[in-house]
Each structure stands twice: as C-alpha cells, then as structure tokens.
Amino acid sequence: MRRLIALTTICRRQSPAIIGFILAIVLVSCVQTNSINKAVAGSQIILSSSAEPNTFNPQLMEQGVGILTFLYEGLIRENGRGEIKPALARSWETSEDQKRIIFTLRKGLKWSDGKPLTADDVVFTYKDIYTNPAIPSYAKDFLQIGKTRSFPTVKKLDNWRVEFTLPEPFAPFLRTTKLEILPAHILRSSITTKDSTGRPLFLSIWDTDTPPNQIVSNGAYKLESYVPSERITFRKNPYYWRKDTQSHTQPYIDRIVLNTVSNNDTALIQFRSGGLDFIDVNSNYFSLLKREEKRGKFTIYNGGSQTGSTAMMFNLNTGLRNGQPLINPIKSRWFNTVAFRQAVAYSINRPRMVNNLFAGVGALQNSPIAVQSPYYLSQQAGLPVYNYNQEKAKALLLKAGFRYNNQGELFDSDGNRVRFTLTANVGNKVLQNMAPLIQDDLSQIGIQVDLNLIGVGLVVDKLANRLDWDCQIIDGFPMTVEPNEAVNIWSTKGNWHFFNRQPQAGQIPITKQEVADWEQKIDDLYIQGAAANEAQRKQIYAETQRLSQEYLPFIYLVNSLSMVSMRNRIQGVKHSALQGTFWNIYELKSNPINN
Known part of the structure; x- marks a missing residue:
C-alpha cells in the first residue's frame, strides 16, 4: 500500500x-x-x-x-478480478529462468501533449526515477529484490521493446509493472538539474501551483x-x-x-x-x-x-530525533511490550463494532492478507485470533508487571498511570465513531485513552514525517491478494512501515532506533516469499501472518x-x-x- x-x-x-x-x-x-x-x-x-x-x-x-x-497507466493493469492485463505494453515474454522479461509496447502511444511515448520513457521512469537514490520514490519498496535489495536493470532494445533483468527470480515482478510510466521529455531535465542545496529539481516539480497544461x-x-x-x-x-x-x-x-x-x-x-x-x-x-x-x-x-480493513497500531519507534525521543520513553516501554499489545487486542469489543458501526453487515478481520487471496491463513489453519475477553486482557497485564489500584486504574511497575493518545481522521465517520468505543473498551481494563481527532493532512504528516504519535486507528488498511504488494508496510525500511518507520530520503535522521527480531523475521520472509515457488510461498506467507498476529504491530478490527x-x-x-x-x-x- x-x-x-x-x-x-x-x-x-x-x-x-x-x-x-x-x-x-x-x-x-x-x-x-x-x-x-x-x-x-x-x-x-x-x-x-x-x-x-x-x-x-x-x-x-x-x-x-x-x-x-x-x-496514468503502467505497462500492465489489473482488471476488477485482479487479473493481469496488457496496458501500455501489448505483450511480454519471460525467460525460462524467470530472470528476464521483455515488454513490447503498443505502437503509436502518445502523451497528453501529443508527443510519442516510447521505450525511452519506460527506461527513464525505472532507471532515473524509481531506482534513483536521490529520489524518495514510493516505487523503490516494490522493486528491491532479495536480501541485497537490488533493483532490476532495464534497457531499451528498440523504440518499442524494453528488457528487464532481475538479480534473481521474483514472482511479484510482473504485477509490479503496473507502476506509472512518466514522461522523459518533460521530466528528464529536472533529474539532472540540481537546486542550490544539490537536490534534483524533480523534488519540487509539478507542485500544486503548476499550470495544469504543464502536467x-x-x-x-x-x-x-x-x-x-x-x-x-x-x-x-x-x-x-x-x-x-x-x-x-x-x-x-x-x-x-x-x-x-x-x-x-x-x-x-x-x-x-x-x-x-x-x-x-x-x-x-x-x-x-x-x-x-x-x-x-x-x-x-x-x-x-472489502480488501481494506480498520486497524489499530501503536508507535513502536524507540528512536531519537535531534536528541529528543519521538515517543515518551515511559509509553514506549508499554507499547513495545508484546503482552500489552495482546491485552489491548483482547479488550476491544469487535462484535460491538460490527453491530453498532456496521449494522451487523461486517466481519472480524484477523489477517493482513485478504480472504480472497490464495495465501490467506484461516483461524482453523493456525492463525492466532483475539476474541473479546477482558479477563484475559487483565491477566496478561498483571503477568507483564502492571498493577491496578483500588479504583481499577492501571499502572506500570514504576507507578506510572497507563494513559496514551489515540489519533484518528476526523473526516472519516467510521473512525470518528469507532474511537469512543475503543476508549470505552480500554477504560474497562484501567487504561485512560485521550482522543485526538484531527484532519487527514495532520494524520498523514504524523505518520510520514513527524513520527510523534502514540496510537492510531486507520480505515482501509490494505488487505492484499498478492502479499508482496504490502512489502512497503512489512519491510523494515519500507516507506509505509508506520509502526516503526525509518526516516526516508531527505528527512531528519533518527538515532537509537531498534528493530525487533520478529519485525526483521517478517521482513526476511517477504524477501524469501517473493523468490519462492508457489507451494513455498503459501507456507512462507502463512508464517508471516502467524508472526503478525502473535506480535501485533497492527490490531485488525472490522471489515x-x-x-x-x-x-x-x-x-x-x-x-x-x-x-x-x-x-x-x-x-x-x-x-x-x-x-
């Protein structure tokens, strides 16, 4: 996503x-x-x-x-059933070792300004933008292959044919080529020309003040x-x-x-x-x-x-920015305690959400992979689930060293009252109504939740730039059919690895950030899954789902x-x-x- x-x-x-x-x-x-x-x-x-x-x-x-x-369109597209269909490319051929793909473009393609769209635009897009270390492109996450996170190489064979060479077999690659193709004749100079700070002008081109006829x-x-x-x-x-x-x-x-x-x-x-x-x-x-x-x-x-679910996540980032912790260290210890996250999951009354918010027309979500996917792991096949059970939640908290006072309020082992802020997009009716239900559920296990309902722009800024939030609920969390399409969420360096996000190109660096063993394991499994055969992929992604549900970087709610x-x-x-x-x-x- x-x-x-x-x-x-x-x-x-x-x-x-x-x-x-x-x-x-x-x-x-x-x-x-x-x-x-x-x-x-x-x-x-x-x-x-x-x-x-x-x-x-x-x-x-x-x-x-x-x-x-x-x-925009890419080389291929997906239809309503998720099937891969030709788009700018009319056909493609894959080598026997699955490491070379040659795309043949449609002849006569043009940009909206009437200029020809050719293989030069494809090579430019992938080589000069998507894999350019100076460009913080979202596409990088989907194109990095294997443990070395190497990019495919791309070369022009003629005006209508482009060859991609992969460092190793990479099952999701063909689906990845739905990424937008961008115009070399307009954007090339913005890549090679730098501003006064040495950054490519591409980073400021086509802003919202640009005359529309120039886009x-x-x-x-x-x-x-x-x-x-x-x-x-x-x-x-x-x-x-x-x-x-x-x-x-x-x-x-x-x-x-x-x-x-x-x-x-x-x-x-x-x-x-x-x-x-x-x-x-x-x-x-x-x-x-x-x-x-x-x-x-x-x-x-x-x-x-839906292939997009509601979900809740805690900020697990332990890092410092300009010498200051992103998250209050006391709260950070709670959030990074697995039993704490599991207790929260048990305490949320998801059936009430289905009835109150979705009029009974909904289902509990337990996996990051869509039920429509052949890689989906069901509860019957071993997926851990957290059915509503507040007594179990309290027992987990007590075992983890938390304690209650006579008023039923929760404190940590150092005597700190357990209290955090839950942020959500105020413009989303579902989230607006869901936040007070979560607040009420957590109050039943002694946790005080302060609601912070803010505009979507501020939500995005906190998640992508400031990184200073406690807990978020989100709507439309992508339940993917092809697991690798969520690699930018699960890669520890991914652009959308929000629960423990590393700074991206051009952002203020972070020190003392830690990556948990389970977090790295999921990252490694996604790399393995992309290179494996079909039977192996199912086993690998089953394990990623088990790990996700055991350690709960996301608490999935209702679909x-x-x-x-x-x-x-x-x-x-x-x-x-x-x-x-x-x-x-x-x-x-x-x-x-x-x-």
Whole structure:
C-alpha cells in the first residue's frame, strides 16, 4: 500500500498496495461543495474527495493519490478480478529462468501533449526515477529484490521493446509493472538539474501551483484545472490509446469533476440532493439509500468483502530525533511490550463494532492478507485470533508487571498511570465513531485513552514525517491478494512501515532506533516469499501472518462490505472490492449534460 489508506470508492489506484493504505486514511467518500452546478457541454461525472493532492508529482504524492487512476497507466493493469492485463505494453515474454522479461509496447502511444511515448520513457521512469537514490520514490519498496535489495536493470532494445533483468527470480515482478510510466521529455531535465542545496529539481516539480497544461499524463484523462479547497477537473485525453471493439475512441465521458469535501455525512446530503453522481455506501447509509434507490435513480453495487480493513497500531519507534525521543520513553516501554499489545487486542469489543458501526453487515478481520487471496491463513489453519475477553486482557497485564489500584486504574511497575493518545481522521465517520468505543473498551481494563481527532493532512504528516504519535486507528488498511504488494508496510525500511518507520530520503535522521527480531523475521520472509515457488510461498506467507498476529504491530478490527452507489445515467459500472469503482473508467458512459 503506497500511501496511506481508504479504498474509498473514488479511485482506488492501480499501484501496489499502498495504494492502498493512504487511500483509507486519506480518501473518504465523495461530496460536492460549491461545485460546478452550471451545466457544461458534453458528458461528465461528479465525484469528490476529502483529501487534496499535496503535489501533482506521482512519485511524491502522499495525499489525494486516487486521482492517479485517471491520469496514468503502467505497462500492465489489473482488471476488477485482479487479473493481469496488457496496458501500455501489448505483450511480454519471460525467460525460462524467470530472470528476464521483455515488454513490447503498443505502437503509436502518445502523451497528453501529443508527443510519442516510447521505450525511452519506460527506461527513464525505472532507471532515473524509481531506482534513483536521490529520489524518495514510493516505487523503490516494490522493486528491491532479495536480501541485497537490488533493483532490476532495464534497457531499451528498440523504440518499442524494453528488457528487464532481475538479480534473481521474483514472482511479484510482473504485477509490479503496473507502476506509472512518466514522461522523459518533460521530466528528464529536472533529474539532472540540481537546486542550490544539490537536490534534483524533480523534488519540487509539478507542485500544486503548476499550470495544469504543464502536467503531462498518459491515462484516460489529463488535468484540466485545479482550484485549491474547491475542485479538480479532468478532461478526456485526446491521445489516449484505447478503442472499443467498434474502433470508437475511449474514454466515453468527456469530463470528471472532483470536488473537495470535509466528510461523508456531507457527501450523503449532496448525493441525495442530486449534486453528486457517486457515493461510498457505508453500513449507516445502506438502509436509507436502499429505500431511495428507485426514486433517486441510482443503483447500489455490492463488490463483496472489502480488501481494506480498520486497524489499530501503536508507535513502536524507540528512536531519537535531534536528541529528543519521538515517543515518551515511559509509553514506549508499554507499547513495545508484546503482552500489552495482546491485552489491548483482547479488550476491544469487535462484535460491538460490527453491530453498532456496521449494522451487523461486517466481519472480524484477523489477517493482513485478504480472504480472497490464495495465501490467506484461516483461524482453523493456525492463525492466532483475539476474541473479546477482558479477563484475559487483565491477566496478561498483571503477568507483564502492571498493577491496578483500588479504583481499577492501571499502572506500570514504576507507578506510572497507563494513559496514551489515540489519533484518528476526523473526516472519516467510521473512525470518528469507532474511537469512543475503543476508549470505552480500554477504560474497562484501567487504561485512560485521550482522543485526538484531527484532519487527514495532520494524520498523514504524523505518520510520514513527524513520527510523534502514540496510537492510531486507520480505515482501509490494505488487505492484499498478492502479499508482496504490502512489502512497503512489512519491510523494515519500507516507506509505509508506520509502526516503526525509518526516516526516508531527505528527512531528519533518527538515532537509537531498534528493530525487533520478529519485525526483521517478517521482513526476511517477504524477501524469501517473493523468490519462492508457489507451494513455498503459501507456507512462507502463512508464517508471516502467524508472526503478525502473535506480535501485533497492527490490531485488525472490522471489515465491511464494499458497496457504492452510482447514478443510473452512468453506465458500464463494474464495481469490485479488489479494484474499486473506477478501474475501468475508460468504459464508463454518461448521458450528456446540455447547455
């Protein structure tokens, strides 16, 4: 999962899992405020997001990443069933030793500015951006292979063919090539030219002040306009390569409007009033919307079990920054005590969450791998689970040296009251309602929890930059089908290894940071799993799930159904829990809105 969280319905992007992850923190359902209500010529669809992009540079984007689904494609793509399909590459060949892959591009590909897209762009993207040590690219986590964390080499064979050579067999590589291809003719000079501090200009190119016509894309749409705090609009890319079986150019919808909004309650109001074409249907809204489905001229689509769950995590980082601990050392000792985390897991009444927050339409989540995955380990097969049991929680705490006073308040062995802050995105209704339930559950075992409900931008800043939080709950934690798509979460150096994150390129260094044995073991197993055969992979990823549940860097909570609602005038919707609603944006059709 590339950037934090919420597989919100708009735009689940097609990059490896962390596409995941910030999506769930970051995107909440769609809504319109001060939107473009006046009619425009041609067809359009109106969406919205709670998070605005912090940049339009795909490799540096931490917020609003869902828009990249509209703007960019890779060599391959995944359909709604998670199957690998050709995209910019029309075909590929893999050598017998599984260490060489030759991709053949479609001829006649063009960028949104009309310039040719060739093998030079592929080589530039992988060599000069993705594997460049001076660029803090999220893609690095998915391309580092084996214990040496070596990158594949890439070379141009001719204008239409590119060869990748891997240091060793790497089962997930083909799926990884859905990463965006970027334009060499626009961005190359920003790699070679440095600013006054010696950093590549690429690190500041395509910021949110950049004129939209200077942002060049290869996807179904191009950026048309951006009004901060109001909306982003996208216009059909006239040079997009796709055509339907009757040779009609795609996409069919001329324009996409993405409005900035604060929360999903506002989204519901706007959807019901007809100002929005699409909404994520959470369990609280389902009954109301189902009653209005016919009159409101919309359809509710059920994509099956979500591949993004709610989860809770403690900050296990023991490091110092500028000589100061990131986390209060007293709290850090609690958080890094396995029995403490296990006690918290036992104390959370997840069945109550299913009933109160999801209206009974949900399931308890216990694994970082989706139930749809062939690598999923069930409880029957040996996955540890933490069913609600507060007596067991208290027993674990007492055995670990904690104690209770006469009022039932919990103290550590040094007499410190056990109290910490739980942070969540205030714009996410599920998290907003879940936080007080967790607060109440933990009070029953003597722990005082202070709630800190803040905006999504501050959440992302704490997780990715400041690293100074106690405990977080997140929505849309990516439950991957291909385990390696979450490698940036489980690699100890991964960009989204949030529970014990190391500073990334350009960030203030951290000293005295420790990596636990189990943490390193999971990292090692992910490396082994990527190089193993299918039978071995299942055994390896079963072990990663057992370790994850024993040591609980994440306490998985509740998983819901993936449901969305779309206006009936939008045709061709193939909503999928695996890929979201807009994976086939080029196929969607809309009745035109006339002046």
